[in-house]
Amino acid sequence: MNTVEKLVVSLPTVLATIAINLQIFMILTGVVATRLN
Numbered sequence: 001m002n003t004v005e006k007l008v009v010s011l012p013t014v015l016a017t018i019a020i021n022l023q024i025f026m027i028l029t030g031v032v033a034t035r036l037n
Contacts, residue, residue: 001009
């Protein structure tokens with residue numbers, strides 16, 4: 001497999017990981033904001 005194919009194959013995994021991390025981050029900031037208020 002060449003580099004481009006590896007990138008295309010790994011892209012969904014990378015996007016999913018980023019999405020999960022963003023969701024966790026949003027939840028954490030939401031909790032912190034709620035506690036500050």
